[in-house]
Amino acid sequence: MLVKRPPPRGFTLIELMTTIAVLTVLAVVAVPSFREFIANQRIRNASFELMSALMLARSQAIAQNGDVRLKMKTGATSWNEGWSVTDNTSTFSSQEALSSLKITEADDQSAIIYGRDGRATGAAKFSIEASTPVAGVKARCITIGLGGQPFSSEGVHVKNFFVLRRRRQAGTTLIEILVTLVILLFGLLGLVGVSGRANQAELESFQRVQALQLLENMVNRLNANRKVASCYSNGTAGLTLDKDSEDTDIPDCTLGTDAMAQARAQLDLKDWSKLIKGESVGVAKVGAPIDAMGCITQTTALVGTKTTYVYRIAVAWQGLTPTAAPTLSDGTAFPCGDGVFGNEKLHRVVTVKVQIGNIS
DSSP states (O other): OOOOOOOOOOOOHHHHHHHHHHHHHHHHHHHHHHHHHHHHHHHHHHHHHHHHHHHHHHHHHHTTTTTTHHHHHHHHTSSSGGGEEOOOOOOEEEEEEOTTTTEEEEEEEEEEEEEEEEEESSSSEEEEESSSTTTBBBBBBEEEEESSSEEEEEEEEESSSOOOOOOOOOOOOOOHHHHHHHHHHHHHHHHHHHHHHHHHHHHHHHHHHHHHHHHHHHHHHHHHHHHGGGHHTTTOHHHHHETTTTGGGGGOOOOSSOOHHHHHHHHHHHHHHHHHEEEEEEEEEEOTTTTTTEEEEEEEEHHHHHHHHEEEEEEEEEEEEEEEEBBOOSBBBBBBBTTSSGGGGEEEEEEEEEEEEOOO
């Protein structure tokens, strides 16, 4: 006996229209908040990159003992089209154009110049905001004081604020609820992924700023105590400090006869070791890059007929996403942190060279 089965029944027009209406309402409600989240992340990341560039320009000016400038890229008419850090001979860092942002300087300066003493030639104030006003987006300001140190502060940028009035809905069927839950699930999964990547990028930028601060700190200490500069690198043997280093791991300074300079070198290295581990808060250690380590090495170079000492100061740490493994100019692996982080593509490093004449 043949059993005649009824043909499969699809969605009715009412069910389809209801589902589309629910999806439309969800999109209208979610899009403004999502735009606000993305815009805030772009502004925050741009402020970290600009802070990093300013700190790099300042530390290079001190290390190179000459003018270093942060300037707009060639042909650019605004800061959001990109910038570079250069001494007009070498380019130390370069930033590509940043989309959907408006970066302005209060006095319309196209370059910030740092002198050999680490001071800027004049005060500057950058404002970073969304190019198109978005409700609830927080603008940021970066101010450079007379000492040359950049400071970041947060401001609230609220324009064209509007409220969406939702219509009251009637009851829904089970299939409508299930379709809505599936749509919400996919939307939430996408939002979690975007949020995770944004937080990861923010942490990467924050770690780079912290590493540059550690680098500048040691450059300043070394320049201020040049008589016993060799103590900072443990002579030609080199010195490495990491999260497991103790004060007893720092070698005694016996160079020269100036006991005060020797004691200062010892104290500088102990303080730098603490900074690499993070500032002390009770028994906790916070404020340092992941698995940070600092390295100081000494080499010599001929300037004319005279021998000078070249100190390479480096700060290495572990990144969050694989990029490219750092190398020296000859293509060999960068020694500070080499093989420590498991995957060399997670190896991050910032470095600067300080040249000091032989004054012994």
